[in-house]
Amino acid sequence: MGVTANGDGADDGGGNGAGAEPGHPVVWLFDEYARPHWKQLVGGLSFSTVEQIPARLPPVLVGVAIDAVLLNTGPFRLPLVPDAWLPTEMADQLTVLIALLVGSFAAVALVNYFGRRVLGRFGQSFQHEIRTEVFDTVQRLEMGYFDDHDTGEVMSVLNDDVQEVQTLVFGVLARGSTMTMTAVATYAYMLWLNWQLAVVLAVVPFALFALSYWFSNWIEPKHMAVRERVGDLNSRLNNNVDGVSVIKTFGTERAERERVRDASGDLRTAQWDAHWAQATMDPVSRTVSQLARVITLLVGGIWVLTGPPLFFTGTLTPGALFTFYVFVGSLLTAMQGIAEVVDGYQNGKAAATRLRDIVANDSVAERRDAAELADPEGAVAYDDVTFSYPGRDEPTLDGVTFDVEPGDTVGIVGSTGAGKSTILKLLLRFYDPDSGAVRVDGTDVRDVTVESLRESIGYVSQDPFLFYGAVRENIAYADPDADEETVVEAAKLAGAHEFVAELPDGYDTQVGERGVKLSGGQRQRVSIARAIVRDPAILVLDEATSHVDNETEVLIQRTLDELAADRTTFLVAHRLSTVRDADRIIVVDDGEVVERGTHEDLLARDGLYANLWNVQVGDVTALPDSFLRRVRRGDTA
Numbered sequence: 015m016g017v018t019a020n021g022d023g024a025d026d027g028g029g030n031g032a033g034a035e036p037g038h039p040v041v042w043l044f045d046e047y048a049r050p051h052w053k054q055l056v057g058g059l060s061f062s063t064v065e066q067i068p069a070r071l072p073p074v075l076v077g078v079a080i081d082a083v084l085l086n087t088g089p090f091r092l093p094l095v096p097d098a099w100l101p102t103e104m105a106d107q108l109t110v111l112i113a114l115l116v117g118s119f120a121a122v123a124l125v126n127y128f129g130r131r132v133l134g135r136f137g138q139s140f141q142h143e144i145r146t147e148v149f150d151t152v153q154r155l156e157m158g159y160f161d162d163h164d165t166g167e168v169m170s171v172l173n174d175d176v177q178e179v180q181t182l183v184f185g186v187l188a189r190g191s192t193m194t195m196t197a198v199a200t201y202a203y204m205l206w207l208n209w210q211l212a213v214v215l216a217v218v219p220f221a222l223f224a225l226s227y228w229f230s231n232w233i234e235p236k237h238m239a240v241r242e243r244v245g246d247l248n249s250r251l252n253n254n255v256d257g258v259s260v261i262k263t264f265g266t267e268r269a270e271r272e273r274v275r276d277a278s279g280d281l282r283t284a285q286w287d288a289h290w291a292q293a294t295m296d297p298v299s300r301t302v303s304q305l306a307r308v309i310t311l312l313v314g315g316i317w318v319l320t321g322p323p324l325f326f327t328g329t330l331t332p333g334a335l336f337t338f339y340v341f342v343g344s345l346l347t348a349m350q351g352i353a354e355v356v357d358g359y360q361n362g363k364a365a366a367t368r369l370r371d372i373v374a375n376d377s378v379a380e381r382r383d384a385a386e387l388a389d390p391e392g393a394v395a396y397d398d399v400t401f402s403y404p405g406r407d408e409p410t411l412d413g414v415t416f417d418v419e420p421g422d423t424v425g426i427v428g429s430t431g432a433g434k435s436t437i438l439k440l441l442l443r444f445y446d447p448d449s450g451a452v453r454v455d456g457t458d459v460r461d462v463t464v465e466s467l468r469e470s471i472g473y474v475s476q477d478p479f480l481f482y483g484a485v486r487e488n489i490a491y492a493d494p495d496a497d498e499e500t501v502v503e504a505a506k507l508a509g510a511h512e513f514v515a516e517l518p519d520g521y522d523t524q525v526g527e528r529g530v531k532l533s534g535g536q537r538q539r540v541s542i543a544r545a546i547v548r549d550p551a552i553l554v555l556d557e558a559t560s561h562v563d564n565e566t567e568v569l570i571q572r573t574l575d576e577l578a579a580d581r582t583t584f585l586v587a588h589r590l591s592t593v594r595d596a597d598r599i600i601v602v603d604d605g606e607v608v609e610r611g612t613h614e615d616l617l618a619r620d621g622l623y624a625n626l627w628n629v630q631v632g633d634v635t636a637l638p639d640s641f642l643r644r645v646r647r648g649d650t651a
């Protein structure tokens with residue numbers, strides 16, 4: 015065997031936040047995933063911010079046109095342009111105004127085009143980066159995570175929360191900077207036009223902003239409730255579609271329909287609550303903003319017609335009133351927009367928190383200095399291993415100790431729930447022991463990279479999962495480049511070739527979702543072939559032939575000798591004939607190894623194994639009373 019140092023650290027899959035800093039989730043998100051694209055981000059935001067300057071120009075130009083050209087009631091003046099540069103002839107003035115109007119439209123269009131392009135590119139790359147890195151992390155999460163989180167929940171983070179990132183970029187960053195710039199630019203123009211009116215009217219947008227902000231806090235729990243109800247309904251729908259065969263066999267369609275109806279009813283109530291709140295708020299904020307327009311027109315109209323009212327001084331021209339009226343609208347829209355940005359930010363922050371929680375949950379906890387397990391010989395040792403599943407008080411494994419020589423075949427037998435599968439899951443590092451160690455070729459499995467460890471092990475579980483696709487793709491799953499000969503050879507060794515050859519399209523036959531178009535025994539054989547293709551040093555067959563008939567098992571047994579000849583093989587089985595010829599059999603009872611030896615040794619010992627054997631060969635008279643009492647209690651296989 016060889017254990018080689020993995021110089022660059024196995025845990026460097028960009029963006030992997032195994033040690034994600036606590037800090038602010040949104041800052042973390044950008045720091046972690048936006049860095050490679052920061053130029054696009056800065057460029058895009060600059061474009062969309064700068065765009066607001068020419069975008070505010072048209073009302074000013076029209077205002078000047080009304081006063082200086084159409085009504086001829088004031089001088090021809092433009093902001094930031096020295097009077098000496100401006101024409102004195104009215105026709106020339108109109109031409110200049112129209113040229114500037116066209117120029118401002120063109121500038122807005124051009125800057126907007128570049129802004130959208132650059133920021134759009136950033137948004138897509140940022141989202142892509144997050145999606146792939148978070149998916150990568152999800153793949154490396156330890157099994158304990160999936161025991162506690164249902165598929166719908168994980169899918170919702172991978173789909174909805176990653177989608178929400180777009181809102182953070184466009185709805186918060188881009189819109190936030192645009193709206194802020196609009197508010198600043200508009201207000202600056204308003205101050206330039208008539209500072210007194212601008213100061214007085216400033217109260218309205220701020221009141222509107224405060225109102226919107228209060229409203230977004232008020233409605234947030236309602237939105238949250240809607241999201242939770244959507245999650246509940248999705249989980250229920252998911253479960254029903256996944257468990258459709260159970261529903262049909264039990265004829266529980268009516269009960270399921272009621273449950274879906276209830277979940278949908280809860281969603282309807284939550285949605286109505288949020289909708290009602292929104293529907294109440296809209297007219298309120300609309301009234302406030304309309305009021306600001308009315309006040310502008312009222313005060314401004316009196317001012318234009320009869321001179322400055324109340325405490326105002328100076329003059330207000332009709333053109334300036336027009337510009338002001340338009341700007342008040344822009345300012346109100348901008349302030350409302352900023353409040354919505356705050357709302358969007360809260361959603362984005364919640365999504366970023368969930369994404370960070372997943373990434374920080376990178377509980378495979380691969381050591382930074384983990385080594386590669388290269389070409390192991392296949393010696394396996396369990397050294398006083400104790401393990402409890404999270405949330406369980408009683409240890410599932412207690413002081414499990416045994417050694418396996420390279421190339422040996424070991425049978426693991428015992429009662430249902432004794433801990434047989436758990437022993438092997440620790441070898442694969444689906445879980446880590448609470449104390450003690452599992453070693454491969456003398457190296458603790460926690461000291462090697464998870465990838466190299468699992469590459470050395472071919473694992474076939476009790477209920478194998480086949481991927482949607484052809485038989486061939488499923489067999490060649492671990493090695494997509496495997497040639498026809500390798501695939502067929504593996505299928506022959508797994509006792510699958512005969513039935514595959516008889517399928518309508520042979521190795522190209524589609525197996526359906528999760529392999530639904532194959533029988534349980536056929537699925538098991540395809541998955542054994544899949545494990546063999548990898549040519550692993552260690553082969554783990556966990557009840558891998560439980561669904562095949564006795565005749566097929568005999569065939570698999572024969573090839574198993576060939577298969578197991580040069581690799582360490584673990585066989586977990588209730589059917590003891592499967593393990594009879596193993597070099598050693600380990601008998602597990604209630605998480606402890608209670609007997610070990612060859613089939614003959616164990617029969618001679620006349621202990622638990624001998625009793626299990628007598629049950630299977632039908633020699634009931636040989637069973638002691640103590641064993642029969644156990645069977646009655648229901649804790650024996």
Ligand SMILES: Nc1ncnc2c1ncn2[C@@H]1O[C@H](COP(=O)(O)OP(=O)(O)OP(=O)(O)O)[C@@H](O)[C@H]1O
Nearest residue numbers: 161403404406410429430431432433434435436437
């Ligand atoms: N993911 C899990 N979370 C919590 N407890 C678990 C989990 N998986 C198994 N267990 C518990 O651990 C114990 C041992 O389970 P294990 O699957 O190892 O038994 P087994 O001997 O392989 O049983 P069987 O022969 O029925 O497959 C059982 O009591 C089971 O309920």
